[in-house]
Amino acid sequence: MSQLLVTQILAVSIGDYWVQTVIKSLVVLVLVPTATAIIVQAFLFKMMAHMQSRLGPMEAGPHGALQLMADGGKFIQKELLAPARADKFVFSLAPLIVLLGTFLLYIVIPAGPNAVAEDLDIGIFFALGVSSISVIGVLMAGWASANKYALISGLRAAGQLIAYELPLILAVVGVVIQAETLSLTGIVRAQAQGEIFGLGLFGNPFILTQFVGFGIFLVATQAELTQPPFDMPVAESELVGGYQVEYSGLQFLFFYIGEFGTAFAFSALAATMFLGGWWFPGLDVDGGLLSNLIGPIVLFAKIMLVAFLIFWARFTYPRFREDQLQMFAWKYLIPISLANILVTGVLKVVF
């Protein structure tokens, strides 16, 4: 009898586990292309066009809203080409690895008290860790393409991404010290329940205390995404697209999803850590249906705000040179973020 009960419980819990996992995987799988589409349509197509005094795509759908369908269809139809001297296996694996890092990022981002795929205790640590996976994909693409431009680009990407990983992590350390947790839900809760100068109405979004960290995080994010002004690995006017130069069709699309999906994910991380995440005054931070329904909308609005800042810089600045970029990371960003950690630590002890 009792044995049967145990088996039943086991079966149900295993079933639950697999059902949950499948649902979560599906949500993430749908979320990444959707997020990419929103980012590309809103910023790359429309905002960039209006900033440059032009209209952008206008023909497909109302105000060009269906342009992405047309573009996606075009990419899927195209033949997958590989250079004759390319390492075919590595060549076709590289875009998938870039994409893998992007998908893993979405797992830990909380959009509500329970609306999170996996609430890891080391959420932010995990996110920063998996974001580096894309470096391997980029290096593989650069090497396997058997193209000199791609090779230079891969080397640049490796140097750049390693250099900017450090300020990215150091900028987060300040937040972690203040929130006393590595969990992203914990960071949101700390911001919701915190108060600044005795005022707790809006909580304490860490941008108020960690504004230095926020700035560094955005700059380092820009470099992680290889966007202008840090787009040396892509550099279409000198390396003609760098590691992406030999890719076509769906594989090229994967690189694009990887880039803009990661842009969305990093904006979400910044919104979660510095702008209070999904929490909004009036929402219950510990649970409840309302929080789980409105939370994603609030988070989405904050993500769009951060993404606007990122893409604004992308469309405005010229790009650095490789050595200038390294100098910028090691001479300015890392010392400033270390000083930020020091000040945060001291203040944490004092108050």
Add this chain to the structure above:
Amino acid sequence: MAAVSERNQLSYIAGQAAESRVNVELETDGMTLNIGPQHPATHGTLRIVTRLDGEQVVSAEPIMGYMHRGYEKLLEVRTFPQVNTLIDRIDWLSSFANEVPFILAAEELMEVEAPPRAQWTRTILFELSRQANLSLFLGDMGVQLGAITPVFFAFRDREHILNLIEAASGGRFHPNYNRIGGLKDDLPAGWIDETRRAMAKMRQFCDEMSTLLMGNEIFEQRCRGVGVIPPDVALGYGLSGANLRASGVDWDLRRDAPSPLAWKDVDFKVWTHPDGDSFARYWVRMQEVRESTYIVEQLLDGLPAGPIMAKVPRIIKVPAGESYVSTENPLGEMGYYVVSKGDTGPFRVRVRTASFNNISIVPWVMKGVFVPDIITILASLYFILGDIDK
């Protein structure tokens, strides 16, 4: 040498050998990077073969001729009025300015002088094509360095100038407006007021560019001290135009050469910059666009009345002789050496284009720079491919 013992010598040789072994082990293979003929930085089909050591350029060699269209030969089988249509295509961004020196050379041979109104109108359109050309440079430099927005602003504001050229001549890119002895038509009604408005817009565009691009710290970092050309080297390689003036050589054919055009009647400043780097070249060109708007405004104020065309025979036969006329085109000195044997067409025409000489300094200036600097230097030297290959 006698003081050096054999033992010392041997240890020295052994040391040398050890060091060279280390060097052999650490020696890296250079890489030949072929930039072009199809590459976004080459504005067409220029090919630059670079030897790289890491990201540093050991040597760079421009290889030209991928778009050679044989103009000099083609001109030998054209009549003088037909030449105009063809040479519009040499520097396609400022076609009107291409026509002027040839027409002046032909007029010099025929001993015809265009009436003052024609000369002044020519000068106005010359300066307008300078603005059309250089404004595109001001935006293009940004896009070469990775900022995508400036070039769209440049295209937007160049449209004002192209509209003016179209209103006067009927053609936006290839006006074919010059005739031996004057111009095809007089200016249309309302053109002068429209030009004044466009000049204000061009100045506004320059201000916009100087805040968006020139005031940008990244832009300065990428351009300052990159591709420095000292004045003596610049003169040695036959550079002309803004590339030469950016090296501090005060030389401008508009002011220095006698010309029937109306530059002698206006007051303008020739801008120079002492640095000779990419930033200086950008700065000089921006100042030139600004100055050019003032030149046009002065010319509009003093535009004389009168006929637009001198009396020339219906069938143009140019007397035998030779003449060379060069003008200060947007890219630099452009000159035509015309030899006539008394026929309806030229016997031989030699075209001196600015970009050919300007790009010849590439092997000198690109030694030791980094790969991204190749793009900066190419963009700041500013060539039009049709102007190199002819």
